[in-house]
Amino acid sequence: MRIALISTPTRTYAPNYIPPHGIMYLASHLRNQGHSVTIIDNAKNRAPVIKTISELKTFNPDLIAVSAIITAYRFVKQFVNDIKNSFPSIPVVIGGHIALDNVDLLLNEVGVDYVINGYGELKIAALVDHLGGKCALEDIPALSYKKNGSIVSNPGELFYKKIDDAPLPAYDLVDMEYYVTVFDKFPKLDTYLKKTKKPAPPLRYSTIIGARGCTDRCSFCVHEFDRVGLKVHSIDYVIQNIRVLYEQYGVRIFIMGEDLFLINSRQTQEFVDAMNGNFPDAFFHCSTRADFVTPELVKILENSNCYALGFGFESGNDYILNILGKRMTREINIHAYKSISSSNITAAGSLMVGTPGETKETIEDTIRAVKEAGMTDSAVFITTPYPGSRLFRWCIENNYIHDRSAYLNFISDRDAVRLSINFTPYPDIIVKIMKILVENALEINKTEIDPLYKIPYLRRIINHQIVPFVYNSYFLIRGILGKIIPSYRKAIIDFELNKKGTVRISSDD
Ligand code: B12
The missing domain is CATH 3.20.20.70 (Aldolase class I)
Known part of the structure; x- marks a missing residue:
């Protein structure tokens, strides 16, 4: 099978400076399974989507796999939409931290076909097996997809027995010269x-x-x-x-x-x-x-x-x-x-x-x-x-x-x-x-x-003098108002703590 793995920018205003380790691990595992893989490193390239589409056309994948953290959500929404318009019949799977607490939006709003939660090496390989007719969707742990309009999320986990079983990341598939010198x-x-x-x-x-x-x-x-x-x-x-x-x-x-x-x-x-x-x-x-x-x-x-x-x-x-x-x-x-x-x-x-x-x-x-x-x-x-x-x-x-x-x-x-x-x-x-x-x-x-270090003049005036003055004045005025208006006496917002001393959520019960 042919799998195109795509990284996404954590922020659009500056290229990433750390290799996309997540998909580099997926790539080496899939390669070891005999599949043909490519990485389109959009986290670094910042290429217009038209270029990605043309790279995908050349590679001709059976599966498009997108990796993202949550700060890429807006980017991913547009990106998946563009990819789906160009390749409506190629399945798209997404994984990485963007999937946390977010399976419904990824399947319904972003429009991917599959979401994989947690470490992805063995799970994506199982999904590829499924696409090749070798494994049932229901048997792939931590995979979510839509069936008859409803979301199915398979329970369970799947990872290497020993973490050292993970092959080293596929450095050869990204522009390491950029990353090591950025x-x-x-x-x-x-x-x-x-x-x-x-x-x-x-x-x-x-x-x-x-x-x-x-x-x-x-x-x-x-x-x-x-x-x-x-x-x-x-x-x-x-x-x-x-x-x-x-x-x-x-x-x-x-x-x-x-x-x-x-x-x-x-x-x-x-x-x-x-x-x-x-x-x-x-x-x-x-x-x-x-x-x-x-x-x-x-x-x-x-x-x-x-x-x-x-x-x-x-x-x-x-x-x-x-x-x-x-x-x-x-x-x-x-x-x-x-x-x-x-x-x-x-x-x-x-x-x-x-x-x-x-x-x-x-x-x-x-x-x-x-x-x-x-x-x-x-x-x-x-x-x-x-x-x-x-x-x-x-x-x-x-x-x-x-x-x-x-x-x-x-x-x-x-x-x-x-x-x-x-x-x-x-x-x-x-x-x-x-x-x-x-x-x-x-x-x-x-x-x-460091006696040679001098705070720049403007910062000394603004940050070190004006800002603390505004801050202290605010609390002074708040203190005075608090004598008349009860809400100004409140020092913190309302919340309940659990036994561990952190904010309580319903699953603590
Ligand atoms: C390195 C790192 C970064 C790097 C690069 C991020 C990247 N894209 O990889 C940099 C420094 C840029 C970064 C920035 C930030 N980060 Co950061 N970062 C990390 C860190 C420490 C390691 C990530 C990593 O390389 N892991 C190792 C690889 C092997 O694992 P992985 O990437 O998770 O990939 C595995 C799985 O996720 C999955 N997978 C990944 N992609 C895919 C794709 C598919 C298709 C499949 C099936 C599976 C899959 O399989 C992979 C292999 O097992 C994590 C913490 C962590 N422990 O993971 C936080 C983390 C990802 N960052 C986080 C955050 C919040 C941020 C910031 C917003 C923080 C900030 N300072 O403002 C910024 C981003 C904002 C911005 N605008 O830049 C959060 C993300 C939370 C979320 N829900 O998305 C994390 C989880 C930290 C945390 N503990 O909460 N970060």
Whole structure:
């Protein structure tokens, strides 16, 4: 069979900078099954649909497979419509995170023929078998389709027995030269090289999938209900993957994805020994959880070319960390950040503001935590409910999202650095200011750590003076009004918490 796998832009305003790993894994599995596959990498190419249609005509597929995350929803709707108009008889299957909580819209509104949830390698191969008359649709787990006008969603899961059974991604089917060279600046690596005086490597980099899933079930993330649990590749598998990128594509900087890779000192030691032994001139960036960062783990990594270690810091307030379902405390976060940055390794943490329960005080806690930890470079996101997450389901149940289709269109093509839903009783501008205030704290730390760093004049006036003035004045006036108008006394929106301390949804009962 002939299968065309198509990636979609996570955002239309800038090309993707990470290879479309999802469909690269599907491609290598399908190839191993004897099928003929091609990848049309629209996430990178941004080609007009007419070009994709002409590529499809040339390839002449039996199945068109589209991969997307939810921010591509608007794009996918138009795209599938165009593809279906040109190839009405070729079945279209869609998979990836766009499918979460969204099977009905994909089948009814977008108009695909099949939706596959979860890891797709074995399931798409089964669908191809079905198209070849070898397998019944009912026997394919996690597949959804329409039968006599109604949606059928098959139960069950299907994945490799061992995660290392997954063949390496099909690097040869995408433009790896673009992906390994798309960045020419690595600030975290620069900081590390300055500290260690190690020679700079050639700036050729790649992300690698070292594990799938997560140990945890944060309320903003998809892993509470989907792809639950962490599946970590063996170090042998990871090294084999790195070797391909190192030898065939000249990669010397590796970013270990997806969400979590280092899980304990033993595995870290094994990875470090393998990297030092096999690729002594390669550098790498890893991800972990704050409570996995022990002095021992940092020491092991210091004896390697690990230039950065990142984790989700999210908030400096324990109540907010509970609502986020982080199983983490402010103290552990700060301690982890400090232990990493007291070594040669650059610490990386990301932050979130605007979570349900966020107040002026919780933001002050986060600002204090940023100062205490000495955080400098961190992305600050605004808590955004994405389909598949507890927060999204809570929003549906509590009428924060009334029309799912309209909401998916709204969050399409946007980053979580922009406000989507305001979970505070304050005006939107106040939530946006909360983000600026946390960013200010990061920037002030930067000036203290690096005497050469100067805050640009205009930003100093606007962000560091006018914005905090507006913010403080708002709370002052709100405090005065609160003496007369009860609604102004409310510091947080109404919600119920479950036993774990996060927002309660009906399936908790
Ligand atoms: C790398 C990554 C990115 C990359 C590239 C995304 C991409 N297209 O791959 C970048 C950095 C661009 C990115 C950006 C964002 N991301 Co992101 N990202 C990830 C991350 C960490 C890893 C994805 C990955 O490569 N996984 C490894 C591969 C092997 O798995 P996979 O892609 O899921 O593919 C498998 C299955 O999904 C399935 N599959 C995939 N495609 C298809 C197609 C078919 C036909 C079939 C059958 C199956 C199938 O089979 C594959 C193999 O098993 C995930 C978290 C995660 N753990 O997955 C979040 C994740 C995908 N991102 C997410 C989000 C929210 C974002 C942002 C909005 C966040 C932000 N900062 O604003 C932005 C996008 C906004 C924008 N406008 O750019 C959410 C998506 C939620 C959702 N419901 O869609 C995730 C799940 C994070 C989370 N935990 O909630 N992200």
